[in-house]
Amino acid sequence: MRARRSWSKVTDDAPTHAELLRLVSVAGRVADHSSLQPWRLIELRGTDRERLGRAISKAEGDKGSSTKPLRAPLLIAIVASYRKSDKVPRWEQEAVASGVAHALSLLLDEAGWGVIWRTGHYTRSKAVAKAHGLKKDEELLGWLYVGGKPPRSGAGRRKAVDARKLLTRMPKPAKD
Numbered sequence: 001m002r003a004r005r006s007w008s009k010v011t012d013d014a015p016t017h018a019e020l021l022r023l024v025s026v027a028g029r030v031a032d033h034s035s036l037q038p039w040r041l042i043e044l045r046g047t048d049r050e051r052l053g054r055a056i057s058k059a060e061g062d063k064g065s066s067t068k069p070l071r072a073p074l075l076i077a078i079v080a081s082y083r084k085s086d087k088v089p090r091w092e093q094e095a096v097a098s099g100v101a102h103a104l105s106l107l108l109d110e111a112g113w114g115v116i117w118r119t120g121h122y123t124r125s126k127a128v129a130k131a132h133g134l135k136k137d138e139e140l141l142g143w144l145y146v147g148g149k150p151p152r153s154g155a156g157r158r159k160a161v162d163a164r165k166l167l168t169r170m171p172k173p174a175k176d
């Protein structure tokens, strides 16, 4: 976990569908209030990425096809699939979907793949939702861009985590 980093440039190698299935079955073990499984993933490879490129361009009011999705051989769209629940509000369900994505990116990194979670203004646009076949009560959380880790790539600059600043106690109660 300490060694994990985002890989904005990756090679054309990608995990197989079978390898992904194994990792997704592990990532899906995150804590999940009421076990609603309020998420699903969509695997984009090859020309799927061009279809996404066209949807991104449409969302941005441009003609043609954005080349952004071509930056990795495999994109994994993260979908929050909200379930009906009196007990578990949408924000909790979104937290579960986000947890799955973080867990999967860690598992992929550990398995030797380069990963970066990417989003954009177009992430929740109609054109992009349509391209992914999203249903009512589904929202995208972005994509994990996955590929091979390029050789001789530097360690990357990372901001240290100041745990003393980030882990604190409640404020003292006000005296009345």
Ligand SMILES: Cc1cc2nc3c(=O)[nH]c(=O)nc-3n(C[C@H](O)[C@H](O)[C@H](O)COP(=O)(O)O)c2cc1C
Pocket (backbone or CB within 6 Å): 004, 005, 006, 007, 008, 116, 117, 118, 119, 120, 142, 156, 158
């Ligand atoms: C929800 C989410 C959305 C992100 N969207 C983008 C993005 O659109 N473009 C990008 O370059 N990085 C994106 N990132 C990756 C962050 O930029 C990256 O994690 C951050 O720079 C820290 O770098 P590190 O992961 O190497 O520690 C996103 C990360 C998350 C969790």
